[in-house]
Amino acid sequence: MKRSLYLCALLLLGTLSIPLLPLADPAAVHPELALAAPTLAPWWLPRSEPNSSQWNERAREALFGPRELAPLWGRDALGRCVLSRTLYGARASLLVAVVASLAALIIGVSVGASAGFFGGRLDSLLMRSTDIFGALPLIFMVIFAVGLLRTYRTAHPETVLNPNLALLGITAAVSWIPAARIVRADVLRLRQATFVEAARCMGTRDSSILRLHVIPNSMPVALTAWTLTVPRVLMLESFLSFLGLGMEAPDVSWGVLLRQGHEALTAVHLSWWLILAPALALTVTLLLLNHLGEQVRIHLAPRRGEAP
Amino acid sequence: MTSLMRLENATLRFESGVRALSDVSLSVHAGESVLLVGESGSGKSTLLRALVAVQPLDQGQVRWQFEDRDFDPWHAEAALVRAHRRHMGFVFQDSLAAFDPRLSFSRSLSLPLRAQNLVPSSEQLATAFRETGLAPELLARKPHELSGGQRQRAALARALITNPRVLLLDEAVSALDVSLRAQILSLLLELQRQRSMAVVFVTHDLAVARTLAHRIVVMLAGRIVENAPADQFFAGPLHPYAQELLTHVLPPDPRAAKQALAQEPREGALSRSGCAYALRCPSAVPECKVRVPELVPRGERSAACFLV
Amino acid sequence: MSELLRVRDLHVALPVGARTVEVVRGVSLHLAKATTLAVVGESGSGKTMTALAVLGLVPNAQVTGSIEVAGVRIEPYSQEVLAPLRGRVAGMVFQDPQSALHPALRVGEQLRAVVRQHSSATKAPAHQRCLELLAEVGIADGERCASAYPHELSGGLRQRIAIAMALAGNPEVLIADEPTTALDVTVQAKVLGLLRTLSEQRGLALLLISHDLGVVAAAADRIAVMYAGRIVEDGPTAQVLANPRHPYTAALTAAIPRVDAAPRTAPLAIPGEAPLAGAIPPGCPFHPRCASALPECRVSEPPLRAISAEHAAACVLVEARP
Numbered sequence: 020m021k022r023s024l025y026l027c028a029l030l031l032l033g034t035l036s037i038p039l040l041p042l043a044d045p046a047a048v049h050p051e052l053a054l055a056a057p058t059l060a061p062w063w064l065p066r067s068e069p070n071s072s073q074w075n076e077r078a079r080e081a082l083f084g085p086r087e088l089a090p091l092w093g094r095d096a097l098g099r100c101v102l103s104r105t106l107y108g109a110r111a112s113l114l115v116a117v118v119a120s121l122a123a124l125i126i127g128v129s130v131g132a133s134a135g136f137f138g139g140r141l142d143s144l145l146m147r148s149t150d151i152f153g154a155l156p157l158i159f160m161v162i163f164a165v166g167l168l169r170t171y172r173t174a175h176p177e178t179v180l181n182p183n184l185a186l187l188g189i190t191a192a193v194s195w196i197p198a199a200r201i202v203r204a205d206v207l208r209l210r211q212a213t214f215v216e217a218a219r220c221m222g223t224r225d226s227s228i229l230r231l232h233v234i235p236n237s238m239p240v241a242l243t244a245w246t247l248t249v250p251r252v253l254m255l256e257s258f259l260s261f262l263g264l265g266m267e268a269p270d271v272s273w274g275v276l277l278r279q280g281h282e283a284l285t286a287v288h289l290s291w292w293l294i295l296a297p298a299l300a301l302t303v304t305l306l307l308l309n310h311l312g313e314q315v316r317i318h319l320a321p322r323r324g325e326a327p
Numbered sequence: 328m329t330s331l332m333r334l335e336n337a338t339l340r341f342e343s344g345v346r347a348l349s350d351v352s353l354s355v356h357a358g359e360s361v362l363l364v365g366e367s368g369s370g371k372s373t374l375l376r377a378l379v380a381v382q383p384l385d386q387g388q389v390r391w392q393f394e395d396r397d398f399d400p401w402h403a404e405a406a407l408v409r410a411h412r413r414h415m416g417f418v419f420q421d422s423l424a425a426f427d428p429r430l431s432f433s434r435s436l437s438l439p440l441r442a443q444n445l446v447p448s449s450e451q452l453a454t455a456f457r458e459t460g461l462a463p464e465l466l467a468r469k470p471h472e473l474s475g476g477q478r479q480r481a482a483l484a485r486a487l488i489t490n491p492r493v494l495l496l497d498e499a500v501s502a503l504d505v506s507l508r509a510q511i512l513s514l515l516l517e518l519q520r521q522r523s524m525a526v527v528f529v530t531h532d533l534a535v536a537r538t539l540a541h542r543i544v545v546m547l548a549g550r551i552v553e554n555a556p557a558d559q560f561f562a563g564p565l566h567p568y569a570q571e572l573l574t575h576v577l578p579p580d581p582r583a584a585k586q587a588l589a590q591e592p593r594e595g596a597l598s599r600s601g602c603a604y605a606l607r608c609p610s611a612v613p614e615c616k617v618r619v620p621e622l623v624p625r626g627e628r629s630a631a632c633f634l635v
Numbered sequence: 636m637s638e639l640l641r642v643r644d645l646h647v648a649l650p651v652g653a654r655t656v657e658v659v660r661g662v663s664l665h666l667a668k669a670t671t672l673a674v675v676g677e678s679g680s681g682k683t684m685t686a687l688a689v690l691g692l693v694p695n696a697q698v699t700g701s702i703e704v705a706g707v708r709i710e711p712y713s714q715e716v717l718a719p720l721r722g723r724v725a726g727m728v729f730q731d732p733q734s735a736l737h738p739a740l741r742v743g744e745q746l747r748a749v750v751r752q753h754s755s756a757t758k759a760p761a762h763q764r765c766l767e768l769l770a771e772v773g774i775a776d777g778e779r780c781a782s783a784y785p786h787e788l789s790g791g792l793r794q795r796i797a798i799a800m801a802l803a804g805n806p807e808v809l810i811a812d813e814p815t816t817a818l819d820v821t822v823q824a825k826v827l828g829l830l831r832t833l834s835e836q837r838g839l840a841l842l843l844i845s846h847d848l849g850v851v852a853a854a855a856d857r858i859a860v861m862y863a864g865r866i867v868e869d870g871p872t873a874q875v876l877a878n879p880r881h882p883y884t885a886a887l888t889a890a891i892p893r894v895d896a897a898p899r900t901a902p903l904a905i906p907g908e909a910p911l912a913g914a915i916p917p918g919c920p921f922h923p924r925c926a927s928a929l930p931e932c933r934v935s936e937p938p939l940r941a942i943s944a945e946h947a948a949a950c951v952l953v954e955a956r957p
Contacts, residue, residue, distance in 0.1 A: 212424065213419050213421055213424035213425045214424065214425055214426055214427045214428075216381065216419075217417060217419065217425050217426075217485075218427075218438065218442075219381050220379050220381055220412065220415070220417040221412055221417075221438060221439040221442050221489075222408070222409040222410075222412030222413070222439070222442040222443065223438060223441075223442045224409070224442075227442075231427075231438075232427050235429055236427065236428070236429060360899075366819040366820065366821065367790070367819055474908055475678075476908055477908075504677035504678055504846065504909070505677060505846060505847075505848075505887060505890055505891055506677060506886070506887060506890050506904065506905040506908075506909070507908065508890070508892065509890040509891075509892070509901060509902045509903065509904035509905070510904040510905075510906075512892065512901040512902070512904075513901030513902075513904050515901075516899065516900075516901050531819065531820065532892070533820075533894050534891070534892035534893050534894050534896075535892050537892065537893070537894050537895075537896055537898065538892045538896065538899070538900065538901055538902065539899065540898070540899075541899075557898055557899075558898060561894060561895075561898075571821060572820060572821070573894070575820045575821055575823070575824050576820070576849070576894050577823075577847070577849030577850055577852065577853045578849055578852065578893055578894065578895070579848035579849050579851075579852050579876055579888055579891050579893075580852055580876065580877075581852045581853075581872050581873045581876055581877075582873075583852075584849055584850075584852035584853035585852070585853055587824070587853065588824055588827055588828060588831075588853040588854070590824070592821060592824045592825045592828070593821070
């Protein structure tokens, strides 16, 4: 359990500190070096524009000197450093994953707890909504919403409406369902708990029972549901972006990288490093998150507490 | 005598079809100790929950009369009902399940006061623990950190913290070791004397009933079959079922115990029509299988039997 | 004397966290044919662990001591030696009949499975045997019972079926761990009566674990009282209950609520609580709660001292009387 937490904390820290790492500019284009294969030497290249004004670049200067890591993982079709793009892509992918899954969790817990606790018609209504949402065709919804927003943005380039928001929204909209069901089941169990009955006997209001007793006690389950949702959302975003329905250039995410890598693949130029890099990053992260989810579940399960 | 809580003709059928309560009427008077005795499925725990208006009824009424008003809590304003709940304290059989596992005892004990919009003082909580024989330092602990005996005392402290006029207990000593049982029983007797509370205690154990009772109420298959002052009851029950219960009590004396065991146990299931005991009763007459006997008063006692 | 069960100096230690805790600290008992020995104690006394250890049902436990079941020495204490004994030489009945039976199988199927495990019977003779067993435990309509699921039957019936399953292998010893605690009082009488009958008819040696002195008084020939992992008093039931020589036994009998007691009077409580295994005070484990404790009780733990040929108690006060 602890090991998983440390690794995930490391992941988080790593992701946040990417601007401070001595990486090449992910957007810097070098057409003359297109599709360069991965090399092991040299490790360092001189930085192209030293002494920039941005704070992270100055910090980077101070830490690592006026140099950047060479494209150890090769370059893509436009000569951009794959290593750099993969790491920068982590930020977008993980940001979407965490935000969307948190949104999904909040919706899921609210729906599940209300349905489970109040029962009756509210329960039926909410659970039927869950079924409806579950039945919606994801791909069509995404195509529709993202396509709509892209068209709108092309027509109105100054708008704040970002197709990525649609991606976030729709991803959250489909991912809250398992969390809702899991939380509802736990709340149904808690509703029968003796201490809830005791709370009723002493005159605690229903809303207080929900707030003080039911939701805190269903948090372990909700947390487990969340740790299992994050990898799913991550995978979803990568999948959609790979299909061209999610994030698109110039945004960088693992799905986008996979798509670009796939496009650059021809019978002549087998630039395997373009696909391997994001795929490896995605796989490792998914494994790590799934492992964490397992550990959370195991660790929190006996927390009920028994006398020795 | 003032009746603090009453059930009038209470009838309840569970969804499974089981008749939990059939035309049950019972009054709880100030300062009186009523022991509800019966086997599993007799409806005694359901009756208790009906009294505190936590279990709704199909037919019949619950009435509370703690102050000037005599009202039905199911048809009164929520605020009034909530305020009246300070007059009752409930202790459950399973002390571990009766407390929210995430809360310390000081928080759990302050909940009944908060439900009454009162702010508990640490002195109040400490006194509550001391009165039930617990060190105030234990207030900071969580439920699983205490032994069974200590936890049940804490449950008692919680039930008493609002100075209730009625203390309701559901098999509160059944899960405890014999030596702890005696401690809790003696504590209950003392607290009752000090505070002049009414006590309603549900148990299957007639010996425990003898220790505490002013009055014995015997239940069978959802009906009250005998209601008598304790001394009169133990001198000789009127109802054949109550007589059977008493003969099967095994005292820790080999001769008496072997004698009790040697009594030929009565065979027969419970009857669905007429008197539930009709198929087992040695003195049954044909009418017993047809009509349900009403409670027939005989002085201070009453029994539901045609032959009384 | 045909002793079907002989346990000498049994020690059972369990891993608890990082430590190893002794829950049974030197228990010796013996059980003859067609007799019932009750092991009495409260939670933490080690009575259930003793019973489970005899049949090797405690995983992860370190068990030392000598155990002899129906003349078979359990040596070495391993599953290879213990497994063949279970059901065939010694059977066990547990407290909760609901969890002792498989909820998704019919009773007949379960019983048949046990019968076939202990014999080479084919399906039809096995079914016949099941009906015989059900009749032996006092179930009138065996066919109907066998085709029912456990949840369709009452607690009393379920416990009888559990007893039938324990007898399926024709054991000579039957261990019953709190067999009537989960049952109603009227049913308790029937099940205890059944156990008594079986003991007489089959010559079963019955080891009865219980915390209920009433049950013990009614059903047992001899009692062994356990406290903090040791036997503190043992002897014939009548003698031990009428004239308890260990302060714990005396206090326990006084602490029981009785129907013939004075009204509205609590029985005499024993102050304090029983120590948990691993936190046993030095000297006699009962001394912090004992009304007759002497200074020497804090120092050494007294062994079982004979009061008569059959009655012994582990208390310094026993020596004091001639």
